[in-house]
Amino acid sequence: MSKIRKILRMYHHGRSIMSIAAQTDASRNTVKKYLTAFKDSGFAFDEVNALNDKELEDLFGKSKEKAPSGMMLSMLRCFPHVDKELKRVGVNRQILWKEYYKEFPDGYKYSQFCFYFNQWKARVNPVMHIDHKAGDKLYVDFAGQKMSITDKETGEIIEVEIFVAILGASQLTYVEAVMSQQKEDFVTACEHTLQYIGGVPDAIVPDNLKAAVTKSSRFEPTLNETFEDFADHYGTTILPARAYRPRDKALVEGAVRIMYTRIYAPLRKAIFHSLKELNEAIRVELELHNNLLLQGRNYSRRQQFEEIERHVLAPLPVLSYELKKQFHATVMKNGHVCLGPDKHYYSVPYRFIGKKIKLLYSSASVEAFYHYERIAMHKRTRGAHLYTTEDDHMASAHQFVTDWSKDKFLGWAASIHEDVRLYIHNIFDRKRHAEQAYKSCLGILGFSRKVGNERLILACRRGLSYGIYNYNTINMILEKNMDQYEDSLFAGELPMPDHDNIRGEDYYK
Incomplete structure (x- = not known):
């Protein structure tokens, strides 16, 4: 293609065919063929020179007995703009084709437009097709666009995040509104997803948000400790998508775009005064989406899930996951450690006096760990400046207090x-x-x-x-x-x- 560009550039500058053939090490007939194709195209040199290598091949390549028409070239020039505009919220191919057809009334119809766009996309941006196995992966992410609730008393509009999850094989989708992307809301939404589908997949594929991945890496990302604990409780694996690789989670990205049409649009004029009200309305639209027949198929996402995927999911554990937070503290000389948020003291065995330990606490319990070993467990008590003591812990091993x-x-x-x-x-x-x-x-x-x-x-x-x-x-x-x-x-x-x-x-x- 660089030789063709050189031939056209020299011809544009007024060089003779013999001079061009000598400078480019090509025969005169080859030069004549390219120049004839250039003249027949009806385009100026600057327009043809702006085409990429593949488009030049379509115009001058040996595989083409006939150069593409001007209508084809006009459409090819539109495709970079189409590819860019498709990344915008709410924009689809139908809208962009209408804009193209309005500018070129004699252009291609919608089906041909999509066909040639797919071919162009495959050439300039090839991707690997992934066959999803039943029960294999659950893809999770947050939508880029937020929804909102309105405070009934003050009228304040509060933006909320929209969590989206989709199973790889059946494409069964779950959507929930949460207050933030913090790990508490993220883990709770993941748990609600597993309860919704009634089972546990082999792996969960999140984006590289902080609630899931503490430090991203191409080879060995560091998972958020709470999210990893959640996965261990449910017996699944976390497989973070690669940073800046949206194709790793293309399925959930597509689900988010569909949600803009199936959920955002129907609810755009409604006013909700609480997260519960919003989620109830989302659930109604979500069920319609999951029960809608897939394009070109005679079954829905729900039917596909019930037939091929539900029975291969691992069963849910008896107990739900209890979200835990952590706090680091040093054991005091009286054999107790203070849980800072509650200002409450819990006993640990005397041999850990002076040691720095980690406290994992939930709404119901407090666990003390030293070097990954659990050394004490108590029922959580929120009374400030009070002591929770276990007799076995206070039976000191030190001889001078026995x-x-x-x-x-x-x-x-x-x-x-x-x-x-x-x-x-x-x-x-x-x-x-x-x-x-x-x-x-x-x-x-x-x-x-x-x-x-x-x-x-x-x-x-x-x-x-x-x-x-x-x-x-x-x-x-x-x-x-x-x-x-x-x-x-x-x-x-x-x-x-x-x-x-x-x-x-x-x-x-």
């Missing part, structure tokens, strides 16, 4: 004084589990060795009068020598200082 108990500390305190015993008893009463008070009691009773029993008794007496029961209170009393205050001073009977600015009671008589 003989600690509530009775031991109370006996130790009673040997000092009854006020000390009462203060220690109140500390235990305010803890959900006795072991949570051990270190506080150990620190308080340890003051008997540092400051003596007398000061400790007075400090505990002061603490009882405050009604505050913890180690920090006793420590503050001793540090500030508050245990040495006179009882009358502490009770509020402070002496009046002598000062010139103080008028005294006689001033007001």
Whole structure:
């Protein structure tokens, strides 16, 4: 084709046939044949030079005894524009053919237009045809165009995402409106899809959105941990489409385009005040779509699914997937770890004190993991600043606390004084589990060795009068020598200082 372009360019510049033949290393008859075909086409040099190599072959190639007509060339020049416009929302071949036919009234009819466009498309952009096996893949994606709901009170229009899923073999389709493309909404929509089709395919093929793929890669993409856990629960595999390769999920891309016509268009004038209302309306249109006969066939997507695909899907598990979130925290010295979102404390075995662990929590449970091993599991409790403790976890393996108990500390305190015993008893009463008070009691009773029993008794007496029961209170009393205050001073009977600015009671008589 480059030689043909060179021949036409030299002829356009006024070179003779002999000169052109010598410069291009071609015979004079060959040059004459190409120039004759060029003159018969009726096009200017600039127009022919703008054609691509395949279009030049159609005009000058050896396989063509007759050069294509001007009508053919006019249509070929339209195809790049047609290919580009087909990517727009709501545009189809019928619309573009009407535009072409309006410009060229003597042009090709619709069926020929589509036939030649398919041939052109196959030449300039060849693709591999994929035969989908029953029960093999479920393709999932979000539509590019959003739908909306309207707040009944404020009138605010809220845009929502549209999730689309389609089975490869039967083309049974599922559509659902969700609030966002976040993993919680994405995983929930995938679960609703499996419940809708009543089974589990061998693989789920998502796009490279963050809810499914944390890091995309041509060879080994990193899956989102939650989505991977979802797939493990249902016994399926995640096969992400390659980044920037829409053909890997062409089926769901086509389903999205159909949904614009079958769901978006019928509902475009309706107003919905909640996600539930919108999804109910979508389900009605979706059933019509799945029960509509396929073009050129005497069966629908639903019929095809029931006949060839339903029985090959794996059964759904007994329990639905419970969406889990994760939180990383360090085990405290009392053998508990804090779940940050709830500010609630859960016990783990003592040997993990000081270790950084991962908490996986759902609406009902909290699981603690260390190096991929589950070390504890609790029922989720949302009370802030409270403790959930399992007795087996608190039975420490450390030798220096194996003989600690509530009775031991109370006996130790009673040997000092009854006020000390009462203060220690109140500390235990305010803890959900006795072991949570051990270190506080150990620190308080340890003051008997540092400051003596007398000061400790007075400090505990002061603490009882405050009604505050913890180690920090006793420590503050001793540090500030508050245990040495006179009882009358502490009770509020402070002496009046002598000062010139103080008028005294006689001033007001």
